[in-house]
Amino acid sequence: MTGSRLDYLPGRQSFLDPSRVGAEDPAAARAVVVPFGLEATVSYGGGTAAGPAAIIAASQQLELFDDEFGREPYLDYGIATLREPTILTPVAAALTQLAATVADVLDAGKFPLVLGGEHALTAGAIRPFAARYADLVVLHCDAHADLRDGYLGEHFSHAAAMRRVLELPGVSLVSVGIRALSQSEAEFAASQGERVRMHFARERAAWDMAAMLRALAGRHVYVSFDVDALDAAVMPATGTPTPAGLSYEQALAVLRSACTTGTVVGADIVEFAPIRGFHAYDYTAAALAYKLLSYALCRGLRR
Numbered sequence: 001m002t003g004s005r006l007d008y009l010p011g012r013q014s015f016l017d018p019s020r021v022g023a024e025d026p027a028a029a030r031a032v033v034v035p036f037g038l039e040a041t042v043s044y045g046g047g048t049a050a051g052p053a054a055i056i057a058a059s060q061q062l063e064l065f066d067d068e069f070g071r072e073p074y075l076d077y078g079i080a081t082l083r084e085p086t087i088l089t090p091v092a093a094a095l096t097q098l099a100a101t102v103a104d105v106l107d108a109g110k111f112p113l114v115l116g117g118e119h120a121l122t123a124g125a126i127r128p129f130a131a132r133y134a135d136l137v138v139l140h141c142d143a144h145a146d147l148r149d150g151y152l153g154e155h156f157s158h159a160a161a162m163r164r165v166l167e168l169p170g171v172s173l174v175s176v177g178i179r180a181l182s183q184s185e186a187e188f189a190a191s192q193g194e195r196v197r198m199h200f201a202r203e204r205a206a207w208d209m210a211a212m213l214r215a216l217a218g219r220h221v222y223v224s225f226d227v228d229a230l231d232a233a234v235m236p237a238t239g240t241p242t243p244a245g246l247s248y249e250q251a252l253a254v255l256r257s258a259c260t261t262g263t264v265v266g267a268d269i270v271e272f273a274p275i276r277g278f279h280a281y282d283y284t285a286a287a288l289a290y291k292l293l294s295y296a297l298c299r300g301l302r303r
Contacts (some may be wrong), residue, residue: 026080047273095124116270216262
């Protein structure tokens with residue numbers, strides 16, 4: 001199924017229940033799921049290439065009703081899903097490929113949610129947003145700072161994702177949940193002043209969400225959510241599961257607050273590496289994706 005240059009999946013293969021309203025009308029959807037299973041620079045556990053398909057399959061088991069909204073929120077915006085492409089090599093070519101797809105989604109007036117794939121993809125996905133919004137800020141949820149200037153010889157490494165993002169003019173960064181970084185990353189972050197704001201997971205008991213996310217107020221926001229932002233006990237299905245992370249509810253609180261503070265215009269969920277036979281993790285990633293779309297595109301949250 002094709003609309004302009006966007007190659008949509010049929011409803012039976014798309015995100016959420018295949019029998020939902022609008023499943024076979026992707027042109028009417030405001031949200032577009034972009035599967036992009038990039039796996040080229042992972043440096044510990046692998047499996048991110050299988051992440052998008054696992055999340056989409058699990059999403060078809062989600063309940064559509066959301067008690068936070070008191071309704072089926074997808075009806076407010078509609079969801080379509082693109083067919084996953086053959087990913088180009090090397091990594092630089094893959095990022096250019098993804099940037100072109102995301103630009104097509106934006107040109108169609110829709111909201112892109114990229115499902116990865118490794119975190120390196122953010123440096124490509126974000127390019128069309130940076131070109132459109134001079135005030136763009138990235139909300140980066142992650143265990144890792146991802147501020148290395150390349151890693152293991154790869155300029156576009158997953159460990160350098162946010163460093164590459166900051167090379168785009170005008171883009172600033174708010175990182176949440178960090179608990180693993182190198183000395184050089186800490187020094188680089190400190191050198192950036194208020195352009196890089198980092199909130200460590202160990203401080204979360206004292207987080208003031210409004211103050212922490214104040215930098216998003218009145219600005220266009222791109223959300224990049226690495227699933228290892230979640231505690232390893234909640235989300236072990238990732239290349240580097242890291243202890244002392246966020247609970248699922250804490251992650252939702254961050255996303256909810258971000259979407260009511262700034263204008264979220266696009267997002268990615270990355271580094272999901274499914275574990276065969278453990279569907280709970282697929283389901284968690286799919287539920288997170290549905291929540292993120294609803295927070296970004298709906299109004300009328302119950303208080």
